[in-house]
Amino acid sequence: GCGKSEETSGEKNNDQEKSAQSTLVYGRGGDSVSLDPAVVTDGESLKVTKNIFDTLLDYNDGDTSIQPALATEWEISPDGLTYTFKLRQGVKFHDGTDFNAEAVVFNFERWANGNADTFPYYGSMFGGYKNDESHVIKEVKAVDEYTVQFVLKRPQAPFLKNIAMTPFAIASPAAIEKYGDKFGENPVGTGPFVFKEWKRNERIVLEKNENYWLEGYPKLKQLIFVSIPDNSARLNALLKGEIDLMEDLNPADLKQIEGNKDFKIFKRPSMNVGYVGLTATRGPLKNKLVRQALNHAVDKQAIIDAFYAGQAEPAKNPLPPSIPGYNDEIQDYPFDLEKAKQLLAEAGYPNGFEMELWAMPVPRPYMPDGQKVAEAIQANFEKIGVKAKIVTYEWATYLDKAAKGEADAFLLGWTGDNGDADNFLYALLDKDSIGSNNYTYYSNDELHKILVEAQTISDENKRIELYKKAQEIIKEDAPWIPLVHSTPLLAGKANIEGFNPHPTGSDKFTKVEFK
Amino acid sequence: MSEPLLRVERLKKYFPITSGIFGKQVGQVKAVDDLSFTVYKGETLGIVGESGCGKSTTGRMLLRLIEPTEGSILFEDQEITRLSKSELRKVRREMQMIFQDPFASLNPRHTVEKILEEPLIVHGIGSKQERKKKVQEMLEVVGLSSYHAKRYPHQFSGGQRQRIGIARALMTRPKLIIADEPVSALDVSIQAQVLNLLEDLQKEFGLTYIFIAHDLGVVRHISDRVGVMYLGRMVELAESENLYNNPKHPYTKALLSAVPIPDPEYKQEKQLLVGDLPSPSNPPTGCAFHTRCDACMEICKTVKPELKEVEEGHYVACHLYS
Amino acid sequence: MAELARNEAPIETIQENEKAISPWREGWRRFKKNKMAMVGMGIVLFFILLAVFAPLIAPYGINDQNLSLRLQAPSKEHLFGTDDFGRDIFSRVVYGARISLWVGFFSVLGSVIVGSLLGIIAGYYGRWVDGIISRLFDIMLAFPSILLAIGIVAVLGPSLKNALIAIAIINIPNFGRLIRSRVLSIKQEEYITAAKAIGMSDARILFHHILPNSMTPIIVQGTLAIATAIIEAAALGFLGLGAQPPNPEWGKMLADSKAYLTQAPWTMIFPGLAIMLTVLGFNLMGDGLRDALDPRMKN
Amino acid sequence: MNKRSILEVKKLKTSFFTDDGEIPAVDGIDLCVKEGEILGIVGESGCGKSVTSLSIMGLLPKGIGKIVGGEIWFKGENIVNASEKRMKEIRGNEIAMIFQEPMTSLNPLFTIGNQMMEAILIHNKMSKKEARDRAIEMLKLVGLPRAEEIMKEYPHQLSGGMRQRVMIAMAMVCNPSVLIADEPTTALDVTIQAQILHLMKELNQKFGTAIMMITHDLGVVAEMCQRVVVMYSGKIVEEGDVKTIFRDPKHPYTIGLIRSVPDIREKKARLYSIPGNVPKPGSIKQGCRFAARCEHAFDQCLKENPDLYEVNEFGHRVRCFLHQKGENTTNERTVITS
Amino acid sequence: MFTYALRRILTVIPVLLGMSLIVFFMIRAIPGNPAQVILGQKATKEAVEALTHKLGLDQPWYIQYLKYLKGLLTGDLGESIRTGAAVSQEIWPYLAATLELSLAAMFIAVIIGVNAGIISAWFQNSWFDYVAMVLALIGVSMPIFWLGLMEQWIFAINLDLLPTSGREDVRNPIEPITHLYLIDTLIQGNTDQFIQVLQHLVLPSVALATIPMAIIARMTRSSMLEVMKSDYIRTARAKGLSMFWVVYKHSLKNAIIPVLTVIGLQMGLLLGGAILTETIFSWPGIGRYIYEAIGYRDYPVIQSGILIVATIFIFINLVVDLLYAAIDPRIKYN
Numbered sequence A: 001g002c003g004k005s006e007e008t009s010g011e012k013n014n015d016q017e018k019s020a021q022s023t024l025v026y027g028r029g030g031d032s033v034s035l036d037p038a039v040v041t042d043g044e045s046l047k048v049t050k051n052i053f054d055t056l057l058d059y060n061d062g063d064t065s066i067q068p069a070l071a072t073e074w075e076i077s078p079d080g081l082t083y084t085f086k087l088r089q090g091v092k093f094h095d096g097t098d099f100n101a102e103a104v105v106f107n108f109e110r111w112a113n114g115n116a117d118t119f120p121y122y123g124s125m126f127g128g129y130k131n132d133e134s135h136v137i138k139e140v141k142a143v144d145e146y147t148v149q150f151v152l153k154r155p156q157a158p159f160l161k162n163i164a165m166t167p168f169a170i171a172s173p174a175a176i177e178k179y180g181d182k183f184g185e186n187p188v189g190t191g192p193f194v195f196k197e198w199k200r201n202e203r204i205v206l207e208k209n210e211n212y213w214l215e216g217y218p219k220l221k222q223l224i225f226v227s228i229p230d231n232s233a234r235l236n237a238l239l240k241g242e243i244d245l246m247e248d249l250n251p252a253d254l255k256q257i258e259g260n261k262d263f264k265i266f267k268r269p270s271m272n273v274g275y276v277g278l279t280a281t282r283g284p285l286k287n288k289l290v291r292q293a294l295n296h297a298v299d300k301q302a303i304i305d306a307f308y309a310g311q312a313e314p315a316k317n318p319l320p321p322s323i324p325g326y327n328d329e330i331q332d333y334p335f336d337l338e339k340a341k342q343l344l345a346e347a348g349y350p351n352g353f354e355m356e357l358w359a360m361p362v363p364r365p366y367m368p369d370g371q372k373v374a375e376a377i378q379a380n381f382e383k384i385g386v387k388a389k390i391v392t393y394e395w396a397t398y399l400d401k402a403a404k405g406e407a408d409a410f411l412l413g414w415t416g417d418n419g420d421a422d423n424f425l426y427a428l429l430d431k432d433s434i435g436s437n438n439y440t441y442y443s444n445d446e447l448h449k450i451l452v453e454a455q456t457i458s459d460e461n462k463r464i465e466l467y468k469k470a471q472e473i474i475k476e477d478a479p480w481i482p483l484v485h486s487t488p489l490l491a492g493k494a495n496i497e498g499f500n501p502h503p504t505g506s507d508k509f510t511k512v513e514f515k
Numbered sequence B: 001m002s003e004p005l006l007r008v009e010r011l012k013k014y015f016p017i018t019s020g021i022f023g024k025q026v027g028q029v030k031a032v033d034d035l036s037f038t039v040y041k042g043e044t045l046g047i048v049g050e051s052g053c054g055k056s057t058t059g060r061m062l063l064r065l066i067e068p069t070e071g072s073i074l075f076e077d078q079e080i081t082r083l084s085k086s087e088l089r090k091v092r093r094e095m096q097m098i099f100q101d102p103f104a105s106l107n108p109r110h111t112v113e114k115i116l117e118e119p120l121i122v123h124g125i126g127s128k129q130e131r132k133k134k135v136q137e138m139l140e141v142v143g144l145s146s147y148h149a150k151r152y153p154h155q156f157s158g159g160q161r162q163r164i165g166i167a168r169a170l171m172t173r174p175k176l177i178i179a180d181e182p183v184s185a186l187d188v189s190i191q192a193q194v195l196n197l198l199e200d201l202q203k204e205f206g207l208t209y210i211f212i213a214h215d216l217g218v219v220r221h222i223s224d225r226v227g228v229m230y231l232g233r234m235v236e237l238a239e240s241e242n243l244y245n246n247p248k249h250p251y252t253k254a255l256l257s258a259v260p261i262p263d264p265e266y267k268q269e270k271q272l273l274v275g276d277l278p279s280p281s282n283p284p285t286g287c288a289f290h291t292r293c294d295a296c297m298e299i300c301k302t303v304k305p306e307l308k309e310v311e312e313g314h315y316v317a318c319h320l321y322s
Numbered sequence C: 001m002a003e004l005a006r007n008e009a010p011i012e013t014i015q016e017n018e019k020a021i022s023p024w025r026e027g028w029r030r031f032k033k034n035k036m037a038m039v040g041m042g043i044v045l046f047f048i049l050l051a052v053f054a055p056l057i058a059p060y061g062i063n064d065q066n067l068s069l070r071l072q073a074p075s076k077e078h079l080f081g082t083d084d085f086g087r088d089i090f091s092r093v094v095y096g097a098r099i100s101l102w103v104g105f106f107s108v109l110g111s112v113i114v115g116s117l118l119g120i121i122a123g124y125y126g127r128w129v130d131g132i133i134s135r136l137f138d139i140m141l142a143f144p145s146i147l148l149a150i151g152i153v154a155v156l157g158p159s160l161k162n163a164l165i166a167i168a169i170i171n172i173p174n175f176g177r178l179i180r181s182r183v184l185s186i187k188q189e190e191y192i193t194a195a196k197a198i199g200m201s202d203a204r205i206l207f208h209h210i211l212p213n214s215m216t217p218i219i220v221q222g223t224l225a226i227a228t229a230i231i232e233a234a235a236l237g238f239l240g241l242g243a244q245p246p247n248p249e250w251g252k253m254l255a256d257s258k259a260y261l262t263q264a265p266w267t268m269i270f271p272g273l274a275i276m277l278t279v280l281g282f283n284l285m286g287d288g289l290r291d292a293l294d295p296r297m298k299n
Numbered sequence D: 001m002n003k004r005s006i007l008e009v010k011k012l013k014t015s016f017f018t019d020d021g022e023i024p025a026v027d028g029i030d031l032c033v034k035e036g037e038i039l040g041i042v043g044e045s046g047c048g049k050s051v052t053s054l055s056i057m058g059l060l061p062k063g064i065g066k067i068v069g070g071e072i073w074f075k076g077e078n079i080v081n082a083s084e085k086r087m088k089e090i091r092g093n094e095i096a097m098i099f100q101e102p103m104t105s106l107n108p109l110f111t112i113g114n115q116m117m118e119a120i121l122i123h124n125k126m127s128k129k130e131a132r133d134r135a136i137e138m139l140k141l142v143g144l145p146r147a148e149e150i151m152k153e154y155p156h157q158l159s160g161g162m163r164q165r166v167m168i169a170m171a172m173v174c175n176p177s178v179l180i181a182d183e184p185t186t187a188l189d190v191t192i193q194a195q196i197l198h199l200m201k202e203l204n205q206k207f208g209t210a211i212m213m214i215t216h217d218l219g220v221v222a223e224m225c226q227r228v229v230v231m232y233s234g235k236i237v238e239e240g241d242v243k244t245i246f247r248d249p250k251h252p253y254t255i256g257l258i259r260s261v262p263d264i265r266e267k268k269a270r271l272y273s274i275p276g277n278v279p280k281p282g283s284i285k286q287g288c289r290f291a292a293r294c295e296h297a298f299d300q301c302l303k304e305n306p307d308l309y310e311v312n313e314f315g316h317r318v319r320c321f322l323h324q325k326g327e328n329t330t331n332e333r334t335v336i337t338s
Numbered sequence E: 001m002f003t004y005a006l007r008r009i010l011t012v013i014p015v016l017l018g019m020s021l022i023v024f025f026m027i028r029a030i031p032g033n034p035a036q037v038i039l040g041q042k043a044t045k046e047a048v049e050a051l052t053h054k055l056g057l058d059q060p061w062y063i064q065y066l067k068y069l070k071g072l073l074t075g076d077l078g079e080s081i082r083t084g085a086a087v088s089q090e091i092w093p094y095l096a097a098t099l100e101l102s103l104a105a106m107f108i109a110v111i112i113g114v115n116a117g118i119i120s121a122w123f124q125n126s127w128f129d130y131v132a133m134v135l136a137l138i139g140v141s142m143p144i145f146w147l148g149l150m151e152q153w154i155f156a157i158n159l160d161l162l163p164t165s166g167r168e169d170v171r172n173p174i175e176p177i178t179h180l181y182l183i184d185t186l187i188q189g190n191t192d193q194f195i196q197v198l199q200h201l202v203l204p205s206v207a208l209a210t211i212p213m214a215i216i217a218r219m220t221r222s223s224m225l226e227v228m229k230s231d232y233i234r235t236a237r238a239k240g241l242s243m244f245w246v247v248y249k250h251s252l253k254n255a256i257i258p259v260l261t262v263i264g265l266q267m268g269l270l271l272g273g274a275i276l277t278e279t280i281f282s283w284p285g286i287g288r289y290i291y292e293a294i295g296y297r298d299y300p301v302i303q304s305g306i307l308i309v310a311t312i313f314i315f316i317n318l319v320v321d322l323l324y325a326a327i328d329p330r331i332k333y334n
């Protein structure tokens, strides 16, 4: 209540505001599901836990390269099977208990003993759980109080990147035991902010961790996450000063912010791709030439200008350029309606055909407004005689039906989890992923061989070669029309400093402050 | 007297009073309670009584528009109460009804022609041309013009509508007509027209009427015999002259004396009844009239008097005469 | 006999040359006198004409995109301005009339047919049949109707057709109840007793007397229901559960331009006004019809 | 017969303005009510009886009904254009009214006591307690048993006769000088009607309240009234002493009316009947309104409208050309003298 | 009267049962698996299957339904699939938000609607009557989501008078006690916050009030006109009662009965039908809660949410019925 919080009432005072603002209100589209990072898969939850918990390793500020966090240094055995981490000393959980090797082991044991239901990310990143054949981790042991050792069954190339993922944050063993099932509502970690209050669907309040291991940080006294589902409403809230920082700015509103000196734009480096999936098992789309023709028929730049406010780059590969392995030599299919028509005729559809074009009902970072993009594409297709009927389902239904291969062409996208090429190419286009994230039912054995090989070797350069080759195959087969790599936009008060939006979508507010 | 056309015996109608969602019966309205009378061919039987005494219910039961609770109705030796639906339809050709409200009893969306033709269609009488012709004829009979056939009811005055209602009843050439207060909604000058018409039609077609009304003057005028009802029962039944000149039941006496006479010079000792009509859902024990009767005896409070013939053709249900 | 009648021939209140005035004609006469109702009918007719002649009236196609002319303010070329695809809003609003009228009319037609059928069955047969049907209506009415519509669309998948079906379904109980009570009250009318007295069969009574006499409230209620149906369709469209792009459904147009409220308010103002005017037209007309056809039915 | 008149209506014209145009419901009637007398007004449905009474009370339906001409003199004051404030003082206090439908004339949501006391408190400065006592007294006066209980009851708990008694009690509560009774017994059964008529007569005698008794039942008139006015289609066609009118009616309509009523004392062979229908008000534009139905109608009747001609000096007047000739009244217009 | 209320409550049971059945099937007919939704786009097949099993969604429908019913009988509304919290606990804040909003809207609608109706009837055919009735007609013809947006545009954005969305100021949050913030702030005696809550209430409640207000005004007017034509009003006037008392005592009490029905119905509609307003004004209410639950296939939340809304709706109608009895002595329930 405000009655007792003096600094909040103080903030209302204008003259004090400039010097003393120390509460940041962050407006976002939805609420968290749980604040136990290990049990969730949704970005909204992780966004918050990122600030309550720390991971052993962390990503660098603007990209996905690794830097120390709770672990200060690490060592990899030459066979790539043993990883030894030195832990930071003197760190305490928010409940006052000590952070040490035992705590790390406890956390990993907890996850490994779970299942796909309880700790979904663990299973998918580390190949399964304790008794599974495919489980990568053989053993986690505490060598001494501040040394932990991971022994793997087989080498895993992106292991360090995985370890750095927000879900694998180290939680207080004491608190886990204390709260049991309710840990998700009473999270205790070592992070820069301490959990204070959660009012579902409205706000989550975090407070400064006075004993944070990074000297002098965090700068903010309070960090509040509020949910305002509607993008425009959120913008209004920002303009009226009800919030300080907002994500998912409608690209259309970019100009408005840029023209206002009280506010500024923050751009999240792109690690995503938005695409049109062309289901390879349906009607005319079975034909590679048709798919290529459609690739020629989309004016990506116009779409970007109109619906991304220019804040995206046209995509030619499934991979975003920032990810190692990106093949920049590939020439995109140019926007060429004549060529497209010619290809269609070649494929036996000189007069075009009819199909469904599914448009996603919800805004995503890679596609702020699926409906509009679909409409633009529809108009493009129309010009080569392809009559696309726009179909929308509710988001859950959409994914469900698309996964079953019921869509002809559909809009979708992907945000990378850990900055590895595997997380895009294998997850989205390998034949193993049919039924899960390969919605196009595209299946190419040669590609499959390459992708599997790249998973098991740890030689970075070799992997990059393999991925480049993979992208060539994909370009030729054209299971997608890669549309864009978008730059998600955030807007905030002009005096916010130290905020560098992270490509993964989860930001740490340790260094953020008001000037 | 001629032969009987309709014989009603111990007719009863108890309407259930239900309550609640499960329709539990919590009581009964004894609308008609043990009613017997006979109607002879060619006569007019008047039935009078105050509002709610069961006149309409009786009339409707005779046509089985309301199912009787008990009792028998013999029409030309057919037991009406036991007829199947299709047999009943045949009988309805022979018995017709004229209603009180000239506004409500004609379907506002049908032309006069359609209204009059319908009985014929229902009973499959005549070809289309024949039916049309019959309609025209009947309109003339009841004093309307043939060009009225295409009009709708709302274009007519009350008296004219009542004529249409009468025409409809006559279309199938019935033997018996039950007229339920046919003139009580009409103005005096129109009332006389309709009464005359009814009389003329009776002569013309040899009709038998059961004439229900609460206006004692009208009933006297048109009826050969008159029955007086009180709370669902017949309290007195006699030749019209006899009943009016020599009423026997205390209720009949009071009723007659209550009627204002349109003659300022005629002075008559009023016999004012006390109180209101008791509720038919909770009728008094014994003689239903005992609560308002100034000749009430002990026996009246407990024993129901039967309708008995005390003089030739003069029936009374009163302990004074037993 | 005829002589006798002539003796007392009444003076005619109707002259021979006077026309037969059917209740419909009478209703129309009263309707014509009602200024508000005529305004309503004018508005409705206007939108109907707009819908019918949309291709002639609209200067541009509904999907003529021109991304370089996005969000232009109203001007001579674009009376209502352009939307975020550079499409002409005026043309889209004109074509939108087709959709709204189509949904309004057919959804109500659907509810009327199904509702009347159920209502007649319930009212005529009574007892347990009535019990079951009435309970069904109770259940449907206790549902928050917009949630029910959303649920139905979620099951069927969002599209204009399914929105129409959903709207038809949620309006069924209204008509069902109306007809049921109408049947019940008409059953009590004396002319029905008269029909029974002449030996008419139940079916004939139902079709020749009860149904025709239930028409006026259906027409009145139907007109008013078209008004609500148009709003409901727009609401579903607004939630993205109705018409799919590039269909220029008014509600959908509002939803699509919501983001431009501050920059380009015209994208919101005109479709909204179109909805309001159409609905107002039907409401005015419905009110007038009620006064003219069914003066007893005031609410 | 030389009582003063307290209510006088002169050339009253009241019209309704509807979609179908102006309907002259009351078209220039003159009548007066004298102290303590019972004046009967008879006529068939729609002839303007109720409209006359509502015009007097100033209770015409707002917006459509309007007095378009004439005067209404009450105790020497023309109340046609009296202010609403003045009318409020008159209504209920000086002129009271009871209506035809006892079933709907009492507000169903308030107790009898509440409605009775309201009538008292509007016009009298009294405590609630006093008003209550007065109300109970009145209820007893009109012959209601258990008056105290009835005070607490709602209208629906009473029978029609009892309600009409309540209405009368309410009307009489301020001792009005004129009571207008608009068909007070039409909706009641004969036995109850007899009770109510008896009561009204008693009150008339006891308090000397003048009563304007509107009815269409000639029997009621014969039994109750001293004088009677016969109306036809918005006009008075005959006026006079009850006995005279019944013994020697002059107007063909009055004659027809009296002859067409069946009598319970004897059976007439055939009823006399006036041919034709009651005309809608305003439908006859020219001539005597009764001419079309009149056996004696001649040319003049179809063209001109007859005046009310005096038949004798006792106030027997008739609107018929037949009697213009018979009597040699000199002037075109008869002035009503009181 | 008490037994009547009891009986009415009993009749509600089959309706609610039927409704629970319909809702149960309807939401299961929506394609899409809740487990998939919860785990998101990136979940593995196994994870989805495991969760499906854990949620008991792989059991035959009748077992699921019976389980749910059994829970209901013991007052257990189930647990949210998404958050794992008990629906019975989770739902109140949302319900309170909607209650506060719709009560505020109803308050506005009734106060203005009833009085406008009365005055229109009293001065029938006056300019006030015309203006009020034209406005009312426009009101019933208004798409409220559009009205809401226009309000935001004019009052919040252009004129900057009122907040655009939400129930409270995030920086100055309210300590919930009852979750009805007006009451909470009053209890805490915090006038600043009370005003702040009021400010947040204005725009959405006005948008929400428009239609009921228009309907109530029209209904009141026609009902008043009807009543004022009645015999007993003529009687009251014949007694010499002034117009004011005739209108506000004799007419209003009679005329209000059909208006009450409308108020009851509209209140019910507001509760469930505020989704659009709640969406536009980011009002954390029950409508949006259920709507979002549909998106997440959160079966227990949808089922119980709709059931609760319907129960309240039915309950309001029950109260209206009982009010009738209180107003109208002719209605005897026993």
Ligand SMILES: Nc1ncnc2c1ncn2[C@@H]1O[C@H](COP(=O)(O)OP(=O)(O)OP(=O)(O)O)[C@@H](O)[C@H]1O
Pocket (backbone or CB within 6 Å): B015, B016, B029, B030, B031, B049, B050, B051, B052, B053, B054, B055, B056, B057, B058, B214, B280
């Ligand atoms: N359908 C019904 N259900 C229950 N009670 C009924 C029904 N019809 C009539 N009654 C009751 O039966 C009694 C007799 O009614 P009926 O209509 O026969 O009287 P009536 O003599 O024709 O009266 P009126 O002169 O008013 O026409 C009344 O008390 C009435 O309330």
Ligand SMILES: Nc1ncnc2c1ncn2[C@@H]1O[C@H](COP(=O)(O)OP(=O)(O)OP(=O)(O)O)[C@@H](O)[C@H]1O
Pocket (backbone or CB within 6 Å): D016, D018, D023, D025, D043, D044, D045, D046, D047, D048, D049, D050, D051, D052, D061, D064, D216, D280, D281
């Ligand atoms: N509210 C009204 N609107 C239009 N016309 C009316 C209205 N009230 C009365 N009239 C007209 O005035 C005429 C006289 O009506 P009034 O009520 O005075 O008749 P009445 O003599 O009292 O008849 P009844 O015996 O039926 O009561 C009627 O024919 C009718 O056409």
Ligand SMILES: [Mg+2]
Pocket (backbone or CB within 6 Å): B055, B056, B057, B180
């Ligand atoms: Mg009857």
Ligand SMILES: [Mg+2]
Pocket (backbone or CB within 6 Å): D049, D050, D051, D182, D183
């Ligand atoms: Mg009258």
Ligand code: NI
Pocket (backbone or CB within 6 Å): A001, A002, A003, A004, E172, E173, E174, E175
């Ligand atoms: Ni506070």
